[in-house]
Amino acid sequence: MDSNAKRTYLIAAIFLVVAVMYLIRLFTLQVVDTSYKLSATNNVVRRIVNYPARGLVYDRKGTLLVYNQAAYDVLVTPRELQPFDTLNFCNITGVTKEDLKEQLQKAKDYSYFKPSVIIKQLSAQRYAILQEQLYKFSGFFVQTRTLREYPQKIASHVLGYVGEVNQQMIEKDPYYETGDYAGITGLEKSYEKELRGKKGVNYLMVDVHNRIKGSFQNGRYDTTAVIGENVVTSLDADLQRYGEKLMQGKAGSIVAIEPSTGEVLALVSSPTYDPNLLVGRDRGEHYLALARDTLNPLFNRALMAQYPPGSTFKMVNALIGLQEGVLTPHMRYWCHYGYTVGNYHMGCHHDSAFALSGSIAESCNAYYAQEFRSIMENPKYPDVRQAYDTWRKYVMSFGFGRTLGTDFPNELKGFVPSSNFYEKYVFKGSRWRALPIISLAIGQGELGITPLQLANYAAILANRGYYYIPHIVKKIQNENIPTRFTERHYTDIDTTQFPKIIEGMEEVLKPGGTAAMSRIPGITMCGKTGTAQNPHGADHSVFMAFAPADHPKIAISVYVENGVWGARYAAPIASLMIEKYLTDSISSGRKWLEKRMMEANLLEPKKPKKKAPAETETTVSSTTNKTPERDTVPPKEIAVKRDSLVIQEEDTIN
Numbered sequence: 001m002d003s004n005a006k007r008t009y010l011i012a013a014i015f016l017v018v019a020v021m022y023l024i025r026l027f028t029l030q031v032v033d034t035s036y037k038l039s040a041t042n043n044v045v046r047r048i049v050n051y052p053a054r055g056l057v058y059d060r061k062g063t064l065l066v067y068n069q070a071a072y073d074v075l076v077t078p079r080e081l082q083p084f085d086t087l088n089f090c091n092i093t094g095v096t097k098e099d100l101k102e103q104l105q106k107a108k109d110y111s112y113f114k115p116s117v118i119i120k121q122l123s124a125q126r127y128a129i130l131q132e133q134l135y136k137f138s139g140f141f142v143q144t145r146t147l148r149e150y151p152q153k154i155a156s157h158v159l160g161y162v163g164e165v166n167q168q169m170i171e172k173d174p175y176y177e178t179g180d181y182a183g184i185t186g187l188e189k190s191y192e193k194e195l196r197g198k199k200g201v202n203y204l205m206v207d208v209h210n211r212i213k214g215s216f217q218n219g220r221y222d223t224t225a226v227i228g229e230n231v232v233t234s235l236d237a238d239l240q241r242y243g244e245k246l247m248q249g250k251a252g253s254i255v256a257i258e259p260s261t262g263e264v265l266a267l268v269s270s271p272t273y274d275p276n277l278l279v280g281r282d283r284g285e286h287y288l289a290l291a292r293d294t295l296n297p298l299f300n301r302a303l304m305a306q307y308p309p310g311s312t313f314k315m316v317n318a319l320i321g322l323q324e325g326v327l328t329p330h331m332r333y334w335c336h337y338g339y340t341v342g343n344y345h346m347g348c349h350h351d352s353a354f355a356l357s358g359s360i361a362e363s364c365n366a367y368y369a370q371e372f373r374s375i376m377e378n379p380k381y382p383d384v385r386q387a388y389d390t391w392r393k394y395v396m397s398f399g400f401g402r403t404l405g406t407d408f409p410n411e412l413k414g415f416v417p418s419s420n421f422y423e424k425y426v427f428k429g430s431r432w433r434a435l436p437i438i439s440l441a442i443g444q445g446e447l448g449i450t451p452l453q454l455a456n457y458a459a460i461l462a463n464r465g466y467y468y469i470p471h472i473v474k475k476i477q478n479e480n481i482p483t484r485f486t487e488r489h490y491t492d493i494d495t496t497q498f499p500k501i502i503e504g505m506e507e508v509l510k511p512g513g514t515a516a517m518s519r520i521p522g523i524t525m526c527g528k529t530g531t532a533q534n535p536h537g538a539d540h541s542v543f544m545a546f547a548p549a550d551h552p553k554i555a556i557s558v559y560v561e562n563g564v565w566g567a568r569y570a571a572p573i574a575s576l577m578i579e580k581y582l583t584d585s586i587s588s589g590r591k592w593l594e595k596r597m598m599e600a601n602l603l604e605p606k607k608p609k610k611k612a613p614a615e616t617e618t619t620v621s622s623t624t625n626k627t628p629e630r631d632t633v634p635p636k637e638i639a640v641k642r643d644s645l646v647i648q649e650e651d652t653i654n
Helices: 003-032 037-045 086-093 097-110 124-136 169-173 186-190 190-195 237-246 283-292 310-326 356-361 365-376 383-397 418-427 435-442 451-464 495-508 570-583 588-599
Strands: 047-050 064-076 117-121 139-148 163-166 181-183 200-206 213-216 231-233 251-258 262-271 333-341 344-354 472-475 526-532 542-548 555-562
Touching: 003 555, 047 139, 064 124, 086 097, 086 124, 086 169, 097 117, 097 365, 117 124, 117 139, 117 262, 124 139, 169 570, 181 186, 186 190, 237 251, 237 262, 237 570, 237 588, 251 451, 251 570, 310 356, 310 383, 310 435, 310 495, 310 526, 310 542, 333 365, 344 356, 344 365, 344 435, 365 383, 365 435, 383 418, 451 495, 451 542, 451 555, 495 526, 526 570, 542 570, 555 570, 570 588
Parallel strands: none
Antiparallel strands: 047 200, 064 117, 064 139, 163 181, 200 213, 231 472, 251 262, 251 555, 333 344, 526 542, 542 555
16 A cells, blocks of 8 residues: 555544544533533523412411511522613612622622522512513513511510521521521421422523513423411410510510410510511511610520529429328428528528418428428438439429420420539538528529429429420311320329319418419419529519319419519419400409509619518418518528529430
C-alpha cells in the first residue's frame, strides 16, 4: 500500500472518530442529559404551589375559634427578570424601593432558577391591582395562601400561632420548603400534621410576557391540595373568656379539667394577648413588642411556671400517711402556734388539737409537720432515706415531678427532689433525718409543680384515686384521639383512702374553713387553699378544688402571683369559675365578689404592708366578708430554707 492510500485511510479514520464523538455528544444532550430540556421547559412552564387551607378549630360547643382568610405571596424567578418600572411596582404592592431591592438580592443569592418569596401576605385589594398589570413585570408571579383569624380573641396560649418555617424544620421534615408556614406553638404545633393538610402543585404554560396561557400537558402533572382536618377542642369558650376576665390585672393561671375524661375546659395564662397580633405582615413587629414586655405575656404560666404547691400539698402527705399506716382519721396532733423542735420553729395560728378532717379544713402546719415526721421515721424502713424514696414514689404517682404526656407542647415536669439530690446538697454524707426536709410537709422547700399538675391533682381527688391524661383536643375530623387519653392512670394510694380526705376538703368551704368566703350556694365544693412562698416578693395565692362533691364535673387550680394567701384571690376566682361552668351564671349574692376579683389589679400594687409574724390560715365566720389570714408560715419562720436552690435533675420513677 502506497503512502497516499495510507494518508487517505488516516484522514477517513479521523473524520470517523470526530463523527462518532459528535454523535455520542448529541445522544447525551438529547437523550441522556435532560438538563437542557428541563431548562427549556422552565422557560415556558411555571410551577405554582397550591397551599391548602388549614383545618378549622372549634370549642366543645361548636363555637368557631380559628378560621382562615385569603392572602397572597409575590414570588420572583431571578433568571426571568427583565427591566421594569420599580416605582409602579412598589406603589401597587405597598413596599419601599429599598426593601424591594433587598429582597431581590436575597432571591438572587438563593438561586437564579428557583422562585423566592419577596413580598409576603399581600392583601386581596392590592393583589387585584397587581394581577391586572402582572404582565408588565417579567419574572414575578403570585401564589395564594391562607392566614389564621381568631374571632374570639381568647386562648392565645392554647391555640398558639403559625409562622414561617426555618432551616431546621425544613431539614427535619422534607414536606416543608422555604417560605412555607407551620404551627409554632400551642395546638397549631401539636396538631400541625392534621391541620396543615397537603400541598398541591399546578404546572402552567406562560408566554414571553410571563402571561399564563394554560395548563402544561393538560394538567398531567398537577396535584390537588388537600384541606386540613377540622379539630374540635375540649375548651369551653365562654368559660375561657370568663377566666381571662377574672385574671385581668394579675399574673398567674387557671386550669380547669373535666375529671371524668381529662378534657381541659379552660387554660388561662395571664397576662395574655390577642392571638390576632401574631398574624399577617406585622407579626414580627408585634412579636418583638410582646417578647420585650416585662410582664412576659408570651410565657405560658399554666404549663411552664413551677411553684411550690404550699398547703394544697397537705392532702398528698395525709394520703401517704394513711396508706403507710402511720396515720388514722381520728389521730390527733397538737398545735401550739406551730411546731417546735429545739431551735427550729414552724409557725402556725392555732392552739388546739386536730384530727385529719379538721387539719385540712383549718390547714394546720404543726399537724402535718408531725405527720410527715412519722412517715419519714416509719420503723418498717431501716432509715429515713429509704422512707423518703418510698414517699417520693407515692408523690410521683400523682403526676408530680414528671410530664403527664398531654397534647400541649412545652409541658414541664416540675421537680420532686430525689434522695441523691438531698444527699448532695443537704445531708452531704451525714445521717439522714426528717427535720432538714420537713418543709415538704407543707408543700414548701424544693418542691416545684405546674398549675396543670395541680389541676390534675384536683381531678385525682375528684375521681378518688385516678386520672385521665389532660388533653385539649376532643375530636379530629377523620381520626380518633390517641388511646392514651382514654386510659385510667391510678395512683399508688388505695381508692378507699380518698373519702377520708374529701370530708376535710368539704369543710374548707364551710363556716370555719379557710375558704368559707368562697362557698357557692346550692353547690357542694371540695377545695384546699395554699400559699406558694416567693422569696422575691409577696407570696402567691393558690387554690385547688372540684365540684360537685358527688359525681364531679369540674376540677380546677388557680395561681395568682403575689396574691399573698389562698383565700384572698385564688379561692374566690376558682369558685366563680366553678359556678359559671355549672350554672352558666353568677348568683346575685356573689356579684360583689365577681366585681372585686375583676377589678383587682396586682400588676400595679400599692405599697406592701409589713408581714405579720407567724401567720397561718384562720377561720372565717359565715356572716362576714373579712378575708382570712394566710395559710402557710412566712419564709422567715422556716429555719431550714433552700428556696435559692435552682438545681434541676433528670429523674424517672424507679
